[in-house]
Amino acid sequence: MTQAEWRVAHNAAVLMSLGLVLLAAVAALILVQGIDRQIGDVLHTYDVRNQARELTITLTGAESAQRGYVLTRDDSYLEDYHQSSSSIGTRLLALTGLTTDDPLQAARIRAIAVETVDKSDEMERSVKLVQDDRTADARRLIAAGVGERLMGSLQVALQQFIDEENAKLFDRNEQIDQSRRWLVGAIITALASAVILAYALFARTQRQVSALVLSKDQLHSENEMLEAHVIERTQALDEARIHAEQERQRVEALLQDASHRIGNSLATVSSLLGLQLLRTKSEEVRVALESARSRVHAVASAHRRLRLGHDLETASADEFLEAVLEDIAKTAGDPTAVNITGEFDPIVVGARDATTIGILAAELVTNALKHGFPDGRAGAIAVSLKPDPNGVPVLRVVDDGVGPPDGQSLGEGGLGSVIIAQLANQFGGAPYYERRPEGGLSVSVPMPNIETVSTAS
Template sequence: MTLTRRQRSLIAFVSIGIGLLALFAAAAAAFFVNKANNRADSLVMHTITVITEALQYQTGIQGAVIGERAFLITRDEQYLTDYENALASYEEARENIRELTRDNPAQQLRLDNIDIQAQHITDSLKRVLSGFMAGTIESRESIVRQNNVDALLADFNDMMAMLIREEQALLQTRRQEQQAGDRLVGQIILGALAIISGLLILQLAMLREQNQVQRARNTEIMALNTELEHHVSERTKELEAAKRSLEEENLRVESLLRDLHHRVGNSLQLVASFLSLQSNQVEGEEAKSTLRAARGRVLSIAATQRRLAMNTNHEFVAAGHFISQIVDDLKANLNFEQNIEITTNIGAFDIPSRDAVTIGVLISEMVTNAVKYAFQGREKGLIHIAFHRDLESERCTLIVEDDGVGLSAGAANPHGGLGGRIIESLIAALGGEIERLASGIGQGPGARLVVTYPYASPA
């Protein structure tokens, strides 16, 4: 069928109109999509900035912990400066990220929890640092124990990781939206090119230019990601180095503690030797007996100290194992004139090392008094030691009883003499009290000494 000129003109007119409409529609669609892409670009950069500030926030808190601990251990003022700079950096990052996420209620809520955790950490650091400056914290062991922010820091890192993961999810979503917009632009351009072949060169040029811009943006984002990864890697290496330094310092402190225990034990042994020599020089049985008793007490303290030095845990010691060793030392050192058996019934619990020497000397004094007074005129005897902890009342009960002559016999008055006064002093040091009863073991009336005191865990 041959088309008339009028028909050809009409088709040409319609084609031109369709082409112009397609061009207009393509131009309008490309304009709005490009505007959306620009907004997506802005959101991507905003999200990357949020992640950067979050890492700076986290780095500031971690740097404060490292700087404060390094200063307390080394007393180097440079670490104190690092600590203060880290706090200032964290404060600045906190304000920046708060401003950047003001339109995100979920992230604002996470920041509230993170700020609270960060405040707990900085308060703990400032409290320990103030105590150190005021001289209320003397030993490095006390510093590490009171500055126990590891659990708080772990929770803080978990919270910050959740916030960063949320921003990374937003970054991924926005990149997907950006890519979807790019695809839409390409489809519109290809559709316009199919309809308007005459605009092929222009559309291809526009598409090529837009692709170049997009590649430049992607290159910029990749470079920023590489920089962030490098920053995190460097900070991780610094934290690992600080951790290794702290571990080495802890090993050195433990070595010093072991050496200190050894020196204390040697000094006590030397004092006991001096007392033994002095007892051989003095005249009079009463003076000799007094010096021998003093020597026995010094040896008791030395034995207790030696047992603590052998313990790998410097904060706690197992009650059963510790008291069994004390009893073994008593059996080896006491001069039993009678056949005396010592039995034990010790609960499965730990006692603080700071109370162990007091408890060990207290048991030694009570058993020594029983051996000395309870079995006069007897060929054999029985001493029973019980030690338990009540979890509900948080009190410990120490019982030393015998089947000897009893409390009313006069010769075995456990409340009189130097030994009795020492026992009273040791119980007072534990914050406890003593009750004297008749014993229920063996054939004799016996004596039953019941000591109760509050159980206090180390701070």
């Protein structure tokens, strides 16, 4: 090879090496930009999911307060209803702003907004009927199931909206991960090729030692810059992860504090009802106040005893219901007269469902104490939550008390039976009452529609 040919080959090799290094640098920059986009997508999806869940919680709170007001005419429920209703529009506006760049999700939000307006009108209509002293009409409106169907449709639509956001995030992450793999391969290939060319130039000529050393130094400098940039981005990701964990812990503390405050507030209401109970002379009023106090205490216990899991969205039924039974036993009067025991499988359910299950269990146990053990009669109540052979969770309360009188229709009675039926209906089931041959009553509530996250063996 002549000197001229060697010079041309040398220059071509040098240019190729520089081009490969430049290609690696460009690929690294594209990789960093992909990571930034991925972080942005995760944060955006978190905001959208959070707003959607907040809307679901707000709607549920408004419906619970509306039903509580219709059933009890307690103005405290009316205040909660107005507070929750005023937040619905804010949540919808936030979701609308977050989905402006996605026509499909924006259309879903518009459809959800229409259904939300219909649900709000239905709730407002029942509240207005109660305020106009037409409580029976309001209860018939609730019993018709229109509001429940609207709420069910809204919950399904919001869940589909959240699932669509999750699917979009998954698809975008898959695309970014695939691009990252190609880019990493391109960087490795480019750098390896550059090193091979540099080595070939060094091996074939001693006269180009100085030039090769300089080229090697330049390549080393580029590598250090890339490594420094990667370290910087890695540190940024670590800081973002630490910040996200701190935020999760803060949110967990806020949720626990909120549940505890709600429970304390309801406990205060229960105490006030107890004071009023001591001051009244009417036996009928005393019975009504005692029933109201017991139910408010049950709701307070359900909130104070709720302990969320690490995901801030679920709770274990066994820990939760054991705590609720302890509270009931402490307030049952003579703790030695009726022995209350529980046997629960560690079924993990959503936090909202856990609270409802706790209220349902408290209502069933309270009814058993009230009607099964009159005049200080001793006995036992067994509470269990286990899946049936089909995997459907079943809440069962069995007592060995006096049982219902002969000829009385089971499951038909006062407000307690209505509340039990409505709570069971939220899970797609209905209470089943059965007289026990040895005495007492067994009540089973299957919950086919409850969403269980996992069941520990």
